Amino acid sequence: MQPVRFYIGVIGFFLAALVAGVFYFLIGMESASYLVNDGVGYGMHYIDKPSYDSNLQGLIFTISFLTAGGLLMFMVLMPDQQSEAARAQRYDPPQPRRRQAAPQPPAPRPQPVAAPEPAPSVTDQDSSVSPTVEIDADSLAEAAAPPEAPEPEPAMSVDEEVLSAEEADEFDIEEVSDSRYDDTGDEDIVYGNGRVTDESIWEFVQDYPDSAVKFLYRKTLDNKSLTPSEEDIYRRWEMRGMTRAKVREFVLETMGRKSLPDDFPHNIWRELRDQIFEMKSRQAS
Secondary structure (H helix, E strand, O other): OOHHHHHHHHHHHHHHHHHHHHHHHHHHHHHHHHEEEEOOOOEEEOOOOHHHHHHHHHHHHHHHHHHHHHHHHHHOOOOOHHHHHHHHHHHOOOOOOOOOOOOOOOOOOOOOOOOOOOOOOOOOOOOOOOOOOOOOOOHHHHOOOOOOOOOOOOOOOHHHHHHHHHHHHOHHHHOOOOOOOOOOOOOOOEEEEOOOOHHHHHHHHHHHHHHHHHHOOOOOOOOOOOOOHHHHHHHHHHOOOOHHHHHHHHHHHHHHOOOOOOOOHHHHHHHHHHHHHHHHHHHHO
């Protein structure tokens, strides 16, 4: 505790000297300048400009050190949680000793229950006695055993999902009663309203690779769920005859692959975009 008081005294002396320095520099500034009222406002005139500037600089440094010293004094005087806990623990009254409880005797072990003896079998002479039922120990063990949890099925990749649902994705346009989805409409996927053809799907994959990957994976490029508006758009495309199987076929043909890699949609889109750019560059040259 003595070193702390010593440091507090030193800091307090330092702060008092800084306060005296503030008054000293203020008096020096007043002696080196004076105010004059010219009828419009007050103006500062200097008797000794270098002396005024030196006192002003000293005042600025003194106020800065005074602020820093005040913060340091606050940190020193601020109570510490550990010291408060130690002080509270020091002044706690002594607690009476508690008598140790006697050890509890061990609980008796459960005695095994003897199995009931089987009832005597029914004879031909005594038909009024009910027949005995023989209980199999193996069947009792099987009944008492908890049911085994079914093993989880492994998650399918996007490639397996599309191949397994290829027939379900095929939408029969003849069953649709809406006249907008017929052979007379425009076959363009994005802006058309007619039946989708293989040529229009190929152009869609080449012009909109990001939308093609999103339609194929049923996810955004950030591997997040689609919005309801996007789901509605893809449903209308499916009603017009567009399938994930056909999009997968053209995507693999463009990428030069036999199956879809197990990767994020963003990486698939980047590879597909690069392949389309190289293909168009070769065609242009």
